Amino acid sequence: MSEISEDEVRREVRAWLAENWDPNLSLLAWRNKLADSGWGMPQWPRQWYGRGLPARMVRIVEEEFAAVGAIGCLRGGIGRLAAAVLLEHGTDYQKQKFLRRIITAEDTWCQLFSEPGSGSDLAGATTRADFDGKNWIINGQKVWTTSAHHAKWGTLLARTDWDAPKHEGLSYFILDMKQPGVDVQPLRQMNGHASFNQVFFNDAVVPPEHLVSTVNNGWQVAVTTLAYERRFAADIARPSRRGPREGRIYEEERAETATVMEPYKWYPQRAGRVDLIIERARETGANHDPVVRQEIARLMTLAQAAEWTARRARAAQSQGRPQGPEGSLGKLAASHVARGCARVHTMITGTAAMLTGADSPRNGVIAEILVSVPAVSIAGGTDEIQRNIIAERVLGLPKEPRFDTGPFRNIRRN
Amino acid sequence: MSTADKPVVESAQHIRYAFTEEQEQFRTALRRFLEDKSPPLEVRRLMATAQGYDPAVWRRLSEDLALPGIHVPQQYGGAGFGMVELGIVMEELGRSLLCAPYFSSAVLAASAIMNGATEEQKRDLLPDIAAGLQLATLAVTELDGNWDPRAIRLKATRAGGNYLLEGVKSYVVDGHTANLLVVAARAADRDIGLFAIPADAAGVARELLASMDPTRKIARIEFKAARAQLLGDSEDGLNALSRTLDQAAVALANEMVGGAQKLLESAVSYAKMRVQFGREIGSFQAIKHKLADMLVDVELAKSTAYYAAQAAAVEDPEWPAIACMAKAAASDTYVRTAAETIQIHGGIGFTWDNDTHLWFKRAKSSEVFLGQPNYHRELLMQRWRV
Ligand SMILES: Cc1cc2nc3c(=O)[nH]c(=O)nc-3n(C[C@H](O)[C@H](O)[C@H](O)COP(=O)(O)OP(=O)(O)OC[C@H]3O[C@@H](n4cnc5c(N)ncnc54)[C@H](O)[C@@H]3O)c2cc1C
Numbered sequence: 001m002s003e004i005s006e007d008e009v010r011r012e013v014r015a016w017l018a019e020n021w022d023p024n025l026s027l028l029a030w031r032n033k034l035a036d037s038g039w040g041m042p043q044w045p046r047q048w049y050g051r052g053l054p055a056r057m058v059r060i061v062e063e064e065f066a067a068v069g070a071i072g073c074l075r076g077g078i079g080r081l082a083a084a085v086l087l088e089h090g091t092d093y094q095k096q097k098f099l100r101r102i103i104t105a106e107d108t109w110c111q112l113f114s115e116p117g118s119g120s121d122l123a124g125a126t127t128r129a130d131f132d133g134k135n136w137i138i139n140g141q142k143v144w145t146t147s148a149h150h151a152k153w154g155t156l157l158a159r160t161d162w163d164a165p166k167h168e169g170l171s172y173f174i175l176d177m178k179q180p181g182v183d184v185q186p187l188r189q190m191n192g193h194a195s196f197n198q199v200f201f202n203d204a205v206v207p208p209e210h211l212v213s214t215v216n217n218g219w220q221v222a223v224t225t226l227a228y229e230r231r232f233a234a235d236i237a238r239p240s241r242r243g244p245r246e247g248r249i250y251e252e253e254r255a256e257t258a259t260v261m262e263p264y265k266w267y268p269q270r271a272g273r274v275d276l277i278i279e280r281a282r283e284t285g286a287n288h289d290p291v292v293r294q295e296i297a298r299l300m301t302l303a304q305a306a307e308w309t310a311r312r313a314r315a316a317q318s319q320g321r322p323q324g325p326e327g328s329l330g331k332l333a334a335s336h337v338a339r340g341c342a343r344v345h346t347m348i349t350g351t352a353a354m355l356t357g358a359d360s361p362r363n364g365v366i367a368e369i370l371v372s373v374p375a376v377s378i379a380g381g382t383d384e385i386q387r388n389i390i391a392e393r394v395l396g397l398p399k400e401p402r403f404d405t406g407p408f409r410n411i412r413r414n
Numbered sequence: 415m416s417t418a419d420k421p422v423v424e425s426a427q428h429i430r431y432a433f434t435e436e437q438e439q440f441r442t443a444l445r446r447f448l449e450d451k452s453p454p455l456e457v458r459r460l461m462a463t464a465q466g467y468d469p470a471v472w473r474r475l476s477e478d479l480a481l482p483g484i485h486v487p488q489q490y491g492g493a494g495f496g497m498v499e500l501g502i503v504m505e506e507l508g509r510s511l512l513c514a515p516y517f518s519s520a521v522l523a524a525s526a527i528m529n530g531a532t533e534e535q536k537r538d539l540l541p542d543i544a545a546g547l548q549l550a551t552l553a554v555t556e557l558d559g560n561w562d563p564r565a566i567r568l569k570a571t572r573a574g575g576n577y578l579l580e581g582v583k584s585y586v587v588d589g590h591t592a593n594l595l596v597v598a599a600r601a602a603d604r605d606i607g608l609f610a611i612p613a614d615a616a617g618v619a620r621e622l623l624a625s626m627d628p629t630r631k632i633a634r635i636e637f638k639a640a641r642a643q644l645l646g647d648s649e650d651g652l653n654a655l656s657r658t659l660d661q662a663a664v665a666l667a668n669e670m671v672g673g674a675q676k677l678l679e680s681a682v683s684y685a686k687m688r689v690q691f692g693r694e695i696g697s698f699q700a701i702k703h704k705l706a707d708m709l710v711d712v713e714l715a716k717s718t719a720y721y722a723a724q725a726a727a728v729e730d731p732e733w734p735a736i737a738c739m740a741k742a743a744a745s746d747t748y749v750r751t752a753a754e755t756i757q758i759h760g761g762i763g764f765t766w767d768n769d770t771h772l773w774f775k776r777a778k779s780s781e782v783f784l785g786q787p788n789y790h791r792e793l794l795m796q797r798w799r800v
Pocket of ligand 1: 117119121383
């Protein structure tokens, strides 16, 4: 446990903000200050742009930022995920090269894991990496790659040994997306947006210093990534509250949101927008329908329970206790909440739930909720996979019988 | 209420999301005591008796652990803790299904007295309840089983310094064994008042009801010109009653999640042991996923019950609304968990010899006691002014 108290942190961050926050700075200049001071990623180690604070303090820092309207680091996005993985598995060279530019958001990242033949079963990847004596040469295809069209870097899972068992022949690389051997093709989603892509590799090149961890040890690194992804999933969904917003930096942030964050603009909707439920019920008069009232109460209770469960997990963690089951179920609970929201928004909206666009309720937001929620129970590991994880790792139930042992080359696949 | 415009609960700064070290130790000690004193065989023995509890265990629970007065202030002979500790006790009692007049006396009656009585009455009545020497209960619902205080019809008519009670109460927990009854009645055809009356007073007739859950017995009580004392110094006891019911809802929610957790554990251990088609049934996804869903369900209900206790303990203005959430969520979860636990046990789960039905029946009785989930969800909406 750390010796520093919450009040001290609050005082420190407040003093630092009073000294440094200026809405007329450029976004980049401000984020550089965040990197130098460590206040952008207070939970990161001191030597790597953080302040070494325990995770539970992050909320306090965020609260103080919000109080003065100060902009933080990009909350969502794959960069955060890549950074967490690099802090755990990366070389000093890699940390030096990548971390700072993740904080300043000068680089955007994407995650090159899923393939046409392997999604839930990520370890079945068939994108290949072959060493030509100088570099790793990448060939194959990834899919559902969010943000690939903006990204400078991608975290790549590729096969480096075809004779080893499936989980023992993978390696984890950082790939430069802006090179001739990489071809990004957008994919249109059912909600009309195109935030994910197909990515084709034709002799794309990765220098050896961009291998994370060691050759054929990529699965371990991927598992770390997925664990962080489950943990961050709830964060991205949180719509942020904002105070006064005038100054150059806000203009630049709006521009950033319109471009870099563009793939994520429907993410609050995919989480269900529980925050709109009661407003909407009052707006439409559905709050007088006893059946709808029941459903609203049920949903709000579920959403609160999910939030309180996440806080329990954090509290246990910050007391240094082993995390209980409450830490593993956030993603599944978020799916339940999202689906519940879609159902109740439909009940509240009624016939107008057929409409989309400018004429539709809340300028299309409700329609977007309804066609975006199905992503929540798929992206970042499906609900079924979450259930397997909870059942096996938390409840200790026996594993599935396996049909994919032995050399990868011989395993049945798509 | 602060909730009118922003119904999503803003988590208050002072709410704790983890139990303290002391609270965890208290829980551990309690669990050990209950595993020793209330194994399923004992539950079965006691549930078959009319009295429904073991006075020797009650004495130890009162004298050694001071449980009946855990949330009663020290000046009235209690241990001086609050709703969080009461919640822990209830959760552990729910887990072990202890047959004892705890909910009736310590939770319902003691809370009603603390909320409604005068200083003098509290000093008179609470110490014996807190010490476990006096068994009290609270009579609210009548033959229609309606938990809304507005439905109360039992009449209290002023007679000298006292009141005469006339009418029938039903669904009174441990009403057949309690020595002291706290009765919610309509005074002067207007207000709801709380009245105290010894159970053996003239004009009181009690009858144990045949009920599904034999681990928590209920009685019907008829009052015919029965002489009772008004609690508090006004006939307006509605707020005291309402507060008592909310506290009881929080306590019961914690009891229910304790029971649900126990069921989940039993389902998981059976799924690991039982073999069909050459493999443990817990390796089939239909069972595995069901268990994962049960875990999520139980953890979410726990979070709500714990938060409700924390909020009530610090008198957060939101807490009565959260009490509704906790009661509704815990009821649904407990009933679902019990039904799925039977399902996972297969045929044996439907037998009298298997213990699952003991918790199943407690889940059922708790689901409807203090009002069904629907009732609490509607109350939540009203409290949020939706
Ligand atoms: C909006 C969105 C964004 C995404 N962004 C990215 C990204 O940036 N990078 C990236 O790499 N990927 C991304 N993905 C891909 C996502 O991780 C996969 O879609 C997901 O893991 C499921 O894989 P799949 O689509 O191949 O489905 P499959 O794995 O083929 O699953 C199909 C069905 O089978 C079920 N199933 C599979 N295995 C099991 C099992 N063992 N037990 C029980 N049921 C099983 C699944 O639950 C599912 O219902 C994104 C997906 C979406 C929807």
